[in-house]
Amino acid sequence: MKIINEAEDRLLFVDPAFLETIExxxxxxxxxxxxxxxxxxxxxxxxxxxxxxxSFIGDHPTEYDWPDLDEEAECGICYTSGTTGVPKGASYSHRGLYLLSMSYGAKDSFGICEKDVILPVVPMFHVNGWCLPYSGTLYGSSFVLPGTHTDLEDIEGMIRGERVTIAAAVPTIWTEMATYIDENPEADISTLDRILTGGSSPPPAIMRRFDEEFDAPIIQGYGMTEASPHLVNTLVTTEVQELSPEEQYELRTKPGQPTPGVELRLRDRSGEPVPHDGGSTGEIQARSPWVIDEYYDRPEATEESFTDDGWFKTGDIGTIDEYGYLEVVDRLDDVIKSGGEWISSVELENELMAHEAVVEATVVSVDHERWQERPVAYVVATEDVTEEDLRNHLLDRFPKWWLPDLFVLTDSIPRTSTGKYDKQSLRTAFNDEYGSLPVEAEAVDQRTE
Structure with a gap:
């Protein structure tokens, strides 16, 4: 409602399923x-x-003279998901979306071409379907549209029936698809030759499985609403091809390198450059012809989000290694500062997801009586798994003080409208139930099964 009023929308196209909501x-x-x-x-x-x-389009001609438009004219607006605050409007220009669409056809980007059949599971309200409707149309690709649902049986059926070559969805969809294939041996996604994902980093175990078992490599991209959305994608350079298979795979689990037309840099909290050594962390800042230069009707948010020299401050913490590969360590809002030391929720989540019994996992920061903030893990598992199992699994990689103080075993984890884990609602629910994390905490089982 706030978005509709702020954007001053005059026409509202409504799916019948949402009539009651709009009423x-x-x-x-x-x-x-x-x-x-x-x-x-x-x-x-x-x-x-x-x-x-x-009836709305019935009386209009099917042919008309294309209007003469200024390439800098706005052609659309998308709002951020509001995961970390109030949604903000990002306006896109014709020039920006055209240049971004062209970049999608590059071999070292997504290689979209005329022979592709594209299934954009990601909806249009998630940054214009990740620009796939524009780039696919530009290159003459065919489209398979899934409607408003994300039913795995339907998605698998469309991939198989329409011989889809490219499918795009957030990582949670592909995690669930792997489980669906296990439970349905007749499932067939063999026509896929690449899977596009973004919104958050896919679990390395899922990337390896789709690559090795299904021959459908996952190409992850990194971006955001403000970037229309694309900034970085997985790329195995000639330099990296000289490394061992394991070293190559480790680099492939990172989002990758900036796509042509994008500049990235890292800055510390004082605005100073951060070295590209693969270990030093800083805020990821970006600029590109398709990155917005302001938020719609939000001058305060614009001032906070852009540097004086025009770089967009993404709010993400990352590293860049000697090969130029970006790794997103965490969100500024999600990184956990415990007793003055930083803990990455993303790294904990990825390692939890690598446990064979874990289907979904997310980690949030909560208030702590002694250490100010501590991590709490929410976990969905396929079988009985104990707190001790999860702790021992994490201890193989992380120091003891990194480990979550509380593991909440649950049947499901809430998500935002774009499919991301809704950490904000988890924090609110935790605060409503506990207030703050006691010094000593035990595992909580919220499963109803």
């Missing part, structure tokens, strides 16, 4: 002049004025 807020939508239901007829509804989509 409940209709009286608060100040700027809407017309509702268009995405169906062949208008169902019974209190929304007015309203028409169906076919």
């Amino acid at each position: 409940s807020i209709d009286f608060e939508l100040d700027t809407i002049e017309q509702y268009v239901v995405l169906d062949d007829e208008v169902p019974e509804t209190s929304l007015s004025p309203i028409t169906d989509y076919e």
Whole structure:
């Protein structure tokens, strides 16, 4: 509602499944002049004025002279997911999206071409479907559209039936797809020759499995709403090809190198450069023709998010190694400062996901009586797993003081509308139930099964 009013939307296209939702807020939508239901007829509804989509376009010509547009003119706006605060509007120009679409066809990017059949499971409200509708159309690719659902049976059926070559979805979808394939031996995703993922880093174990078992390598990208969304993607350079297979794979688990047209740099909290040694961390800053230069109608947020020399401050903490590969260590809002020392929630999550019994895992920071902040892990497991099992698994890689003070075993982990784990709601729920983490904590089993 706030987004619709702030953007001053005049037309609202509504899927029939969401009519009831829109009806409940209709009286608060100040700027809407017309509702268009995405169906062949208008169902019974209190929304007015309203028409169906076919009637809406029926009287308009199918051919027309393309308007002469300034390439810097705005062509769309997407809002951030609000995972760490109030959603902010990012406006895109025709020039920016065109250049980004062209970059998707590069061999060292995603190599999109005319022969591809693309399944964008990622929805349009998630940064314009990661720009795939524009780039695929530019290169003449075919599309398979999944609708509003993310049902694994339907996704697998579309991949198999339509011979999809590229599918794009957040990592949680591919984690669940691996489990679905285990439970359904007849499942077949063999037509996929690359999988695109982003939004968060995929678990290394899942990347290896899709690569080795399904011959469908996962190409992860790094970006954000403000970057339309693409900045970095997995790339095995000629220099890296000279390394051992294990060393190559370790680098492939990182987001990769900046795509042509993108500049990245790391800065510490005082704004000083951070060395590219693979270990020193700093805030990731970016600039590119398709990175926005301001938020829509949010001058304060714009001032906070851009440097004086025009670089966008992503809010992510990362490293860059000697090969130029970026690794995202954490969000500034998610990194855990415990007793003055930093703990990466992302690294803990990835290692938990590497446990054979763990299906999903996320780690959040909570208040602590002694150490100010401590990590708490929320875990979904396929079989009985104990706190001791998880602790011993993490101790193989991390010092004891990094380990979560509390493991919450649960049937599911809440997600945002874009499929990311909703850490903000987890923190709120934890605070409502516990207030703060006691000095001594025991594992909690919230599973209902």
